[in-house]
Structures are given as C-alpha cells and as structure tokens.
Amino acid sequence: MKHVRFAKLSLGLGLALSLTTPLACGDDTDPITEVCPGGDGSQKPFRGEWDMVVDADFPDDVTILSVGRLEQEGNWGNKGDIWIEYDAPDGKIQIETRPYTHAECEEDANNIFDSMYLWAATTSTPTIYKELDDDETCIALETDKGKTLPDPGESIAWKDGCYIYHYYDGQTAPQRSGTDIRVHLPPDYKGEVDAITSDNDVEDDYPLRGDITVNGLCNGGKFKLSNGTANIKMCSDLSLAPNCSAEQIETCNDAGWTIDCGCDSFGQLEVAANPATGPDITIDFPNNIWAYVKYDNEQEGAVAGEPTSCDASVENCSGDICMIDQSGETPWKGNITYNLPSADATVGAGYAITTVQERCQAVPEVNSPDDWEAGVAPEGDRRGFTTLCTGCL
Numbered sequence: 001m002k003h004v005r006f007a008k009l010s011l012g013l014g015l016a017l018s019l020t021t022p023l024a025c026g027d028d029t030d031p032i033t034e035v036c037p038g039g040d041g042s043q044k045p046f047r048g049e050w051d052m053v054v055d056a057d058f059p060d061d062v063t064i065l066s067v068g069r070l071e072q073e074g075n076w077g078n079k080g081d082i083w084i085e086y087d088a089p090d091g092k093i094q095i096e097t098r099p100y101t102h103a104e105c106e107e108d109a110n111n112i113f114d115s116m117y118l119w120a121a122t123t124s125t126p127t128i129y130k131e132l133d134d135d136e137t138c139i140a141l142e143t144d145k146g147k148t149l150p151d152p153g154e155s156i157a158w159k160d161g162c163y164i165y166h167y168y169d170g171q172t173a174p175q176r177s178g179t180d181i182r183v184h185l186p187p188d189y190k191g192e193v194d195a196i197t198s199d200n201d202v203e204d205d206y207p208l209r210g211d212i213t214v215n216g217l218c219n220g221g222k223f224k225l226s227n228g229t230a231n232i233k234m235c236s237d238l239s240l241a242p243n244c245s246a247e248q249i250e251t252c253n254d255a256g257w258t259i260d261c262g263c264d265s266f267g268q269l270e271v272a273a274n275p276a277t278g279p280d281i282t283i284d285f286p287n288n289i290w291a292y293v294k295y296d297n298e299q300e301g302a303v304a305g306e307p308t309s310c311d312a313s314v315e316n317c318s319g320d321i322c323m324i325d326q327s328g329e330t331p332w333k334g335n336i337t338y339n340l341p342s343a344d345a346t347v348g349a350g351y352a353i354t355t356v357q358e359r360c361q362a363v364p365e366v367n368s369p370d371d372w373e374a375g376v377a378p379e380g381d382r383r384g385f386t387t388l389c390t391g392c393l
Helices: 106-113 248-252
Strands: 044-047 052-057 064-067 082-085 092-103 116-121 142-145 147-150 162-168 177-186 192-197 212-218 221-225 229-234 269-272 282-285 291-297 312-314 322-325 333-336 351-357 361-364 380-383 386-389
Touching: 052 116, 064 177, 082 192, 092 106, 092 116, 116 147, 116 192, 162 177, 192 212, 212 221, 229 269, 269 282, 282 351, 291 386, 312 333, 351 386
Parallel strands: 064 162, 064 192, 082 177, 082 212, 192 221, 212 229, 221 269, 229 282, 269 351, 282 386, 291 351, 312 386
Antiparallel strands: 044 092, 052 092, 092 177, 116 162, 142 147, 291 333, 322 333, 361 380
16 A cells, blocks of 8 residues: 655655665565665665645634754654745645655665655644544544555645654654655735754765745744755735734724734744854845844854854845844844834834844755765855845745
C-alpha cells in the first residue's frame, strides 16, 4: 500500500545516512544485493521534485497555522525553504513538499525519500502518528502492517491551529537530508501564520540555507530562520488591527486612536534569527498605515562603515509620514513610527514590526545539486541586513 510522502520522493531527516554501503534486505536463499552496484561508497547531493501532498478544505474559522520547526531528537525539523503563498482555490489549502539528501546513487536517495512524510497535527509537540488522538490530526491517516502514516487516498477538512512539520519514519533522520515546504492558502485568508526553519550546513562543500518567503500576508505572524533570507510581502490592504471589528476600527479612527477608544489589539509581525545567526530580512509593507517598526542586528563589536556593520536600509520613510530614530554610529538598529494618527495616540503602538539578527558575517551558500563541487567550499556574501520597503517585492 503506497503512502503519501513529503514531496514526490519524500523528505529526509532521519535515517542513518552513515551506512557506507546501503544494502537491500535478503534471505538465506537470495544474496543481499547492493542498492548502488559498482559504487565506490562516495556520496553526492540529490533533490526530489515538488509533490502535492495536501489538497483539502480550509474552513473559514481557521485563525492560525504554523509551518516548520527546529529538530527534536534527530527528527521533525525540515531544514529547508518555506513558502507561504496566497493563491489556493477558494476554500482550499494545498501543501507541496520537495525533499533533498546525500546518497551514493539515485536509488539510494529514493530509499531515503521513501521514509519521509508530512506531519500535521494540532499539538505543537511532535510524536509518531499512532500516538495522536483522532481529533488532533490535520490530515487523513491509515494503519498498515502496524504503522500509522498519511493516507494518500483520503482528505479531511483542515483544523484551526495545525502545526506542519517534516517527519522521517525512522529513529533519526539523515543529517544531510531535509525538505522544502510550500503552503498555498486562499487569497482571502486573514489569519496568523508562523514559520520556522534552519540551515543544513553539515557539509562545508554543500551549505544549504533555509529561506522563508511570504507573499500576501494580511494579518501577522512570527518567522524565524538561520543564515538564509526572509522576504515577507504584506497585503496592500493590511489592517493595523486585524483582530478588531470594523466598527471598533472606525470608532478609533474617529477618536484619533486614543488609548481608550475600544481597540488595542494591533497586528504584529516578528522576523528573527535563530541563535548565533544573521539572515537577510526584507519586509514589504504598505507605508500608509499607523505602524511602529523596530530593527536591530546584535552583532558584537560592529563598527559603522566597516564590514562588521550590516546597515538597515529604510526605503519607504520620507516626508512627514514617518519619524525615524537611527544613529549614524549604529546604522544597523533603530525604530520608526509611521503615520501617527494624532497627538493623543500612544507612540510605539499601531501595527508592530520587529526584526532581530544576531550576526553580520559572510555566509557561503549553494542552491541546488548543480552548485556542488566535491571538497570545494563556496565563497560567501555578507548577510545580516534589514530592508524596509513598499512595493519592492
């Protein structure tokens, strides 16, 4: 019985890729055959194709979903790119996956991919599927030969608060494996989206960075990554208070957003680095709303004008629409108030955008197996920069 996997081949995060000569199982009468006959035991990178693993109903009452996580007990972390696109058919959620690994040959890679699956449940604590309650799972499951795994022939309606992880069906995932995840949401979805990923830099000659790309976010969310790039494009009709009613927002607009006007639940977007990392962060948001933006690269010993300085670039603050507080001595940090609605409004309130990096450093990177050269580490460009803009993504 065939199971749904992460992408066409499947994801990789746990298998003992330490096998020097992968073998197929045999018995007393059939000799054990090599998976990669004629191979010399050396390994190289492989990447699978995109595969649609979820195409399900997406109810109107979904308010939040979370994509990706860091590894736990050698499993669960995707260590790859995450895309959030607002282009699914109305009332649908679609999820695609694309796996990668190191292996001696394509057959060996496929064996690894065959143990990789999508994991989706309403509990944030990852566990094997058979330990989840029926009301916790967000995708259809089936049990075969004692194993409970995703069912490719069935679909169930998506639940509110689902967590989407990479799952390797084995004790630990191969260190050099992972998956890219692409989530398609309805264009009118106004709920929160969170995402976290990391790099896979086990091999000096094949350092993959986990990027986060969001195109059309209309509420807020929390995004974390390592030394990749984060490109977050907000929707053009972003509300500064997406969780307040239209009536509350109108009342507060008329009152100049005084502290007691009836709405203090402002939208929030946080983009931050995992510990000791420094991604490039670009946020494209409408500069016609009341917003407060705070940004900082916490690299120790940074000096303005030197390579240790990853300056912030503010491209959408001009004229009298904003007030910027940024010193020439620390051009990597500052805060900006956009469109303060009145003298009675609280400075520091409004839609909140926060970015934090911890490093400003050269980051070597490859993007696909075509970039790989055995034993040769790629050169790196400096990362840790922040860009704030309107209409640049």
